[in-house]
């Protein structure tokens with residue numbers, strides 16, 4: 001039996017691939033879920049027309065829109081923080097970094113932004129060449145998760161692999177932006193900027209059950225569950241012969257023995273110690289939990305590892321043209337437009353920008369600002385809401401020195417704690433990107449509000465990995481092209497921990513494709 005640890009996107013991608021290849025799979029997972037009272041409230045909303053949703057229920061399910069110091073709060077799902085493993089995170093120290101861990105059923109995909117784009121081969125820097133052919137795996141993953149995508153300008157550089165659903169309807173602000181970008185296509189192309197409608201893992205077939213109804217709550221939890229999370233795929237896996245799921249189990253250690261293959265040692269939620277004999281183990285706990293598990297299993301304490309991350313920034317932009325009434329528009333509030341910058345003066349690799357138009361978080365910030373304006377509050381609100389855009393930007397991991405990660409043996413319960421230390425975030429690539437956006441403001445039809453930009457700490461943006469990078473000839477704490485470390489034969493890491501570098505053009509789709517590739521390769525070789 002193949003064991004898969006974790007039910008996040010990479011766990012389900014690996015499990016589905018191993019099942020496809022005829023291997024029985026048991027998935028072990030901590031598997032925390034949304035509190036039942038919150039879930040019941042979501043179900044009550046679903047049967048009511050949008051106009052009848054009680055304000056107090058909505059407020060509870062949306063959670064706070066700011067923290068005490070005015071910062072954006074941690075993204076919640078239906079007002080809940082269940083996606084985050086706070087207790088686990090508390091045992092670790094983070095100096096100058098902000099990295100997350102999840103013990104949720106569905107992992108961080110229960111709260112993700114669903115932005116999906118494949119990586120081009122040339123962005124897979126330092127990857128062993130035998131690991132870079134991901135086309136078939138992108139197509140396999142596209143069969144697992146819905147992919148709402150337009151056939152537009154992005155297609156030339158970023159092909160659509162596998163089946164797609166119709167693109168979501170862009171907001172009116174996004175439609176205006178796309179129209180402007182199309183009218184400046186040549187000038188933008190000369191600056192190395194391509195663009196297109198965002199590609200999103202969202203069920204988008206109009207009027208189909210469970211499809212997007214433009215309720216506008218995407219950033220706080222979709223009441224129609226139209227945004228894909230790997231729980232959706234987990235539900236489908238339950239129906240497949242050979243698949244077993246066991247939640248309430250935290251895997252603590254992997255022990256490779258001659259007699260039993262790999263012995264998995266786990267602790268149940270009631271504190272019971274359990275062990276399982278596995279033919280192969282596919283590890284998909286997310287980069288920090290995977291590092292804890294592997295470094296503990298190898299007793300590799302005190303050794304410095306590097307956790308790569310994508311430099312991240314959040315930049316408000318002001319559009320030249322305004323759209324009225326956005327506050328009452330039926331729209332989705334995920335990324336609306338992707339801009340890809342391929343310009344060697346900015347970075348040798350693509351910088352990926354996701355543009356968001358009006359959403360309740362922008363509305364709440366504008367509201368707070370407008371309150372200071374006294375009698376001018378209303379016109380200020382109207383002016384800003386109809387023009388403000390928010391851009392999330394990501395650069396290639398080679399643009400930043402990675403986070404230092406060390407496991408120490410004294411976590412209190414026999415398991416290690418992790419020490420993370422980050423250097424100041426990589427400002428040069430961000431500064432170059434923002435300068436280019438300012439130069440291109442006419443072509444884009446919007447200019448950056450540079451003084452309001454926030455540059456993320458290392459780990460912000462939630463795209464980290466590369467602790468045990470794949471190599472043609474792996475060292476002691478590196479992996480081969482099936483994510484296997486020399487001293488842990490039979491254990492294959494399938495999450496971002498094995499990426500030799502992290503391309504900026506979204507993240508999870510490529511990691512899932514790599515998980516699919518590894519699981520298929522291992523399943524096929526185990527059969528022969």
Ligand SMILES: Cc1cc2nc3c(=O)[nH]c(=O)nc-3n(C[C@H](O)[C@H](O)[C@H](O)COP(=O)(O)OP(=O)(O)OC[C@H]3O[C@@H](n4cnc5c(N)ncnc54)[C@H](O)[C@@H]3O)c2cc1C
Nearest residue numbers: 006007008009010030103107108113114115251286507508
């Ligand atoms: C707010 C937010 C927005 C994001 N938006 C995007 C986006 O738009 N596009 C994108 O590409 N990516 C996005 N991401 C990143 C994306 O969510 C992650 O890349 C992805 O979830 C990683 O998948 P994973 O399967 O490796 O791990 P995770 O999702 O972290 O799941 C880990 C799984 O392992 C289990 N687990 C952990 N440790 C153990 C253990 N010891 N024993 C047993 N089980 C264990 C957990 O229960 C969980 O099921 C976002 C992330 C966040 C937080």
Ligand code: SF4
Nearest residue numbers: 212213215216218222
């Ligand atoms: S707009 Fe967002 S919250 Fe509303 S149904 Fe669509 S995906 Fe869900």
